[in-house]
Amino acid sequence: MDLLRERIRREGKILGNGILKVDSLINHQVDPDLMDACGVEFAHQFGNVQATRILTAEISGIAPALMAGLHMRIPVVYARKTRPVTMPDTVYLTIAPSHTKGHMVELIVSPEYLQHDERVLIIDDFLATGATIQGLVRLAQAAGASVVGIGTLVEKTFEGGRESLAYLGVPIVSLVKISSLDNNTITFTD
């Protein structure tokens, strides 16, 4: 995904502790055209997994998940991190460590929108340690749904997330892979 890689190359900032700031295009400001192109690419990559639903986590997963859902023509559910008053009393809830917040967060999905016969495609902004995505997998499994694929905009291959998810035996697609942030340099890899 050359377009995304070039934008990250130009605009990404390395903040130390393995944190890559891409607030100008993903995490605070969002470029809708770029995100739309990412949605097209996700739809292409996951064209044959017969997903019926996309699952992501608020907040930064919403934009890529929405654009993937647009081009795959399937609904998107975003796990909430706090339980809104509109949610029923009984929900699927798991906890996962937040990479950028430094503490555990809850991930909550209403059983109304995640059911046992669903084929779930998980989409998120980053694949780092995989902890958030593992949480989304647990929510899908709690609902009795099948996870059929995992897609992220950016993978930091040096954090081991892909290996931690390999046991699922599903396609894992990252549009851009970064193998190192050492020496204040973003090193991309295929």
Added chain:
Amino acid sequence: MDLLRERIRREGKILGNGILKVDSLINHQVDPDLMDACGVEFAHQFGNVQATRILTAEISGIAPALMAGLHMRIPVVYARKTRPVTMPDTVYLTIAPSHTKGHMVELIVSPEYLQHDERVLIIDDFLATGATIQGLVRLAQAAGASVVGIGTLVEKTFEGGRESLAYLGVPIVSLVKISSLDNNTITFTD
């Protein structure tokens, strides 16, 4: 916007205390096709305000803002409610009461993505009391930017938000207007 009104008529649930649950299409599950149609309509309605940027608030504003941005071909910035580690030390911050959370929340925007020469279109999911949108207006004003329009998916006209924003003298567009949730009935209005 007949499409959105019909979906709300069919799927909206009245929870009491003026709260309308639309978790099946906006606030937890999102229908990308519907949101795309809303983006087209926002682009049509605000075709002549020469907006250079869309400002919204996480979380539920992101989907409609992104689709409006896609069809207007302008970037989207979503105000954060907690300051992530990637944000600079000096930010624009205001507080606003959250309708569904029952307490005050912070709205935070980095000066990197909201500058004094911007023409800002504010997009959000709901216009109720207008408190969140007032917060977004304060952020835009703090940056020295001009607010040129306000668009929401759903307006609850009985909560007075439109009147509280009238002083701005900019177009306020709601794709669906609800005048009452009394008697367990959603009453739509033009």
